[in-house]
Structures are given as C-alpha cells and as structure tokens.
Amino acid sequence: PKRGGTFVANRLASLSAGLAIGFAMLIDTQDASEFLPPVIATGFAGALSTWSTLAAELSELIKRKQWRKLVRYLGFTLAVGLILAHRGTVWAARIYNGWGV
Structure with missing residues (x-):
C-alpha cells in the first residue's frame, strides 16, 4: 500500500497542533483557556480520519x-x-516574539 499521503498528512497535523498549542500557551489572556480546548478537539477530530487510515x-x-x-x-x-x-x-514562540506582541 502507498503510505506517503497518510504520512505527510499526519506530519502536517502534528506540526499544526504544535503551532496551535505553542500560540495558546503564549497568549497572555484568559482567552487562551477558551481557545485551547476547541483547537485540540478540532485537531483530534480532523486527524482522526488520517489516523484511521494509518491503522488500516x-x-x-x-x-x-x-x-x-x-x-x-x-x-x-x-x-x-x-x-x-x-x-x-x-x-510559535519565535513567531510570537518576532511580532512584538
């Protein structure tokens, strides 16, 4: 079976999750606590299809x-x-600090 597409999709999901979590940890407001759970939930739901492909x-x-x-x-x-x-x-930390926020 060809696994390249699943591998790339899962790696992009990993990088995206890391960026989202990194930015959420850096945001210095209570909005971060409201922002993080939906991001994680969406990431999990979005990745589920490629993880099921990986399992197959x-x-x-x-x-x-x-x-x-x-x-x-x-x-x-x-x-x-x-x-x-x-x-x-x-x-995420480098981007955030580079923006001077």
Whole structure:
C-alpha cells in the first residue's frame, strides 16, 4: 500500500497542533483557556480520519507479515510526529516574539 499521503498528512497535523498549542500557551489572556480546548478537539477530530487510515495501513502490513516495514513505518511516523509537534511549539514562540506582541 502507498503510505506517503497518510504520512505527510499526519506530519502536517502534528506540526499544526504544535503551532496551535505553542500560540495558546503564549497568549497572555484568559482567552487562551477558551481557545485551547476547541483547537485540540478540532485537531483530534480532523486527524482522526488520517489516523484511521494509518491503522488500516498498519493492519495491511500485519496481514502481509511485513514486520520490518511495520516497525519502521510506525516508529518513523511517531518519531517525526513528536519532533514536528515540538518544533511547532518552538516556532510559535519565535513567531510570537518576532511580532512584538
């Protein structure tokens, strides 16, 4: 199965979530507490379709007993996702501070 599209979509979702959380943490008002839950909920709902696709792709690898591909794909997906989510929070701080807000 072709997994490139799912991988890219999930990585963009990770980066977007990191940016949203980063900006929400930097906003110095009570609006941040009202802003963060909808962002997380929307991000979760939006990512759900690509995560279910990821699960289907992993299931296919299991059916084919392609264990190495499974471990590599899952490990790479999780590792890069976490890195991009973290980078998103860092970039949010840099953007926020660069705007002089």
